[in-house]
Amino acid sequence: MNNIQTIILCGGLGTRLQEETEYRPKPMVPIGGKPILWHIMKIYSHYGFTNFVLPLGYKGEQIKEFFYHYHLMTNPCRISLRDHHNITFFSDEPDDVIDWNILCVDTGESTLKSGRLRCVEKYLTEDTIMITYGDGVADINIEDLVRFHKSQGKIATITAVSPAAQFGELKIDGNLITRIKEKEHISPHYVSGGFMVVNKDPFFKILDETTELEYGTFRHLADIKQLASYKHTGRWACMDTIRDREYLNSLWDNKDAFWKVW
Numbered sequence: 001m002n003n004i005q006t007i008i009l010c011g012g013l014g015t016r017l018q019e020e021t022e023y024r025p026k027p028m029v030p031i032g033g034k035p036i037l038w039h040i041m042k043i044y045s046h047y048g049f050t051n052f053v054l055p056l057g058y059k060g061e062q063i064k065e066f067f068y069h070y071h072l073m074t075n076p077c078r079i080s081l082r083d084h085h086n087i088t089f090f091s092d093e094p095d096d097v098i099d100w101n102i103l104c105v106d107t108g109e110s111t112l113k114s115g116r117l118r119c120v121e122k123y124l125t126e127d128t129i130m131i132t133y134g135d136g137v138a139d140i141n142i143e144d145l146v147r148f149h150k151s152q153g154k155i156a157t158i159t160a161v162s163p164a165a166q167f168g169e170l171k172i173d174g175n176l177i178t179r180i181k182e183k184e185h186i187s188p189h190y191v192s193g194g195f196m197v198v199n200k201d202p203f204f205k206i207l208d209e210t211t212e213l214e215y216g217t218f219r220h221l222a223d224i225k226q227l228a229s230y231k232h233t234g235r236w237a238c239m240d241t242i243r244d245r246e247y248l249n250s251l252w253d254n255k256d257a258f259w260k261v262w
Helices: 015-021 036-046 060-068 070-074 113-123 142-152 163-167 200-206 217-223 242-253
Strands: 002-009 049-056 077-079 087-089 101-106 128-133 136-138 156-161 169-173 176-181 196-199 227-231 236-238
Touching (some): 002 113, 049 060, 101 113, 142 156, 142 196, 142 227
Parallel strands (some): 002 128, 156 227
Antiparallel strands (some): 156 196
16 A cells, blocks of 8 residues: 555536536446546555545535445445344445545535645645546556656646547548548547646645635646656546447447456
8 A cells, every 4th residue: 555645626517518417426427337536546555555635525424424324325235124223235346445544524515726736635644646537547657657747847748638538539631531530559649638646745835725726826837847757658538428328338338448457
């Protein structure tokens, strides 16, 4: 088990997934019967990172309830009605989940992501902190990511991913598709895939909670050449729409869940 803490941003409204998020927070939308939040945590815990900080917002009480009743919610159990305290669980849960240490912090429904980070700052105990979004999965090696960050000597590292590498790319001339390019492991077009690493003290010293994280603090880090890029050449996906949810569930059902590194 590694003491590095992982902050998973869990507080947003998820407005583009409203069919689901009307009733639950976005990180609780299920993939294969488990919340996508669980899948993200499994990626980290597979590499020994089991200390999680969850800044909660919209319907955050559901996340608290899920983990408080985790064994009841996820395992077969025998309940004796003669004695309602007598519950026997039948679990084959791997040790990495049992070792999870989860800090839930209410940070407000309308708080910006940067503000949520400020709210949990006082609970952070390590010099190196990991941050990611509550809706993205990847077949990423977290140990390699941390090693890369430390080798760069920068305040922060963002994992760069290529959606074109995930889905393939269309070459278009006017209204005609001239070529369908196969999926590639490397593409010149990158976006932020989350899975970030920061050095706590310098990062929080310049964190501006009044602006959005990506266009405030991270833009400033880029301007002063303190933002490294970890290019992930594997697969990545985020759950932003109902179509994304269906896609991820189909991958799980067909045993092609690329993020299932455990």
